[in-house]
Amino acid sequence: MADKKKDESVEVKSSGKLKWIILILIVLLLLAAGGGAAYYFLIYQSDDQAEEAGDGSEGAAAQRAEAIEQAPLIYHQLEGFTVNITAPGPARFLRVKMTVVTRDEAVVAALDKHTPMIRNDLLSLLASQEFATVNTPEGKDALREALKQSLISILTKAGEPAGVDEVLFTDFVMQ
Missing domain, CATH: 3.30.479.30 (Band 7 domain)
Structure with a gap:
């Protein structure tokens, strides 16, 4: 009987540690997803917009030409x-x-x-x-x-x- 209590307490301790590990992994995954989303919306899209503008040469010239045609x-x-x-x-x-x-x-x-x-x-x-x-x-x-x-x-x-x-x-x- 004493062995059963010992086994149950070991299982309770290990399942408690397992719950903490799973909880920490979930929090890390959420943080990684949030960081990835922030990178995408703040950095990656601004790079795409800069490429579309041609870094001030082709895109800007095209936009200027379009604005001049409508002036x-x-x-x-x-x-x-x-x-x-x-x-x-x-x-x-x-x-x-x-x-x-x-x-x-x-x-x-x-x-x-x-x-x-x-x-x-x-x-x-x-x-x-x-x-x-x-x-x-x-x-x-x-x-x-x-x-x-x-x-x-x-x-x-x-x-x-x-x-x-x-x-x-x-x-x-x-x-």
Whole structure:
């Protein structure tokens, strides 16, 4: 009988220790799951968002381009240009005032910043025009496109945003 009590007390002690071990394992598993969840939501997802943004290059550029496409038009008036037309014809002078159409404020700032370079290149382009060509609607359209491409080229060379949508003539006189 004494042996039975001894066996029961040993079983009670070992089952008490077993309950504590199981309880500790459950608590450790819960802590590990909570830590894993915290890592996933705080660290892992922020890394995914940084990769989606391209660490400030591709993703940010795409977001900026999308925002610019939805922005309202900005009209920026350039100073007037008066040039001698060197090609033979009835007109000897060409006076042009133009407005640059963009959706990006940074382009307007870049146009103001690089005005001397822009004026130099556009004066050369305008002076090389022929009266017979520029006197037609198609010639004016071609000149507007050439001016637009010239502006884009100048801004790109300067490392500035070059989002020029259109070049509009506000004054066009040949004498």
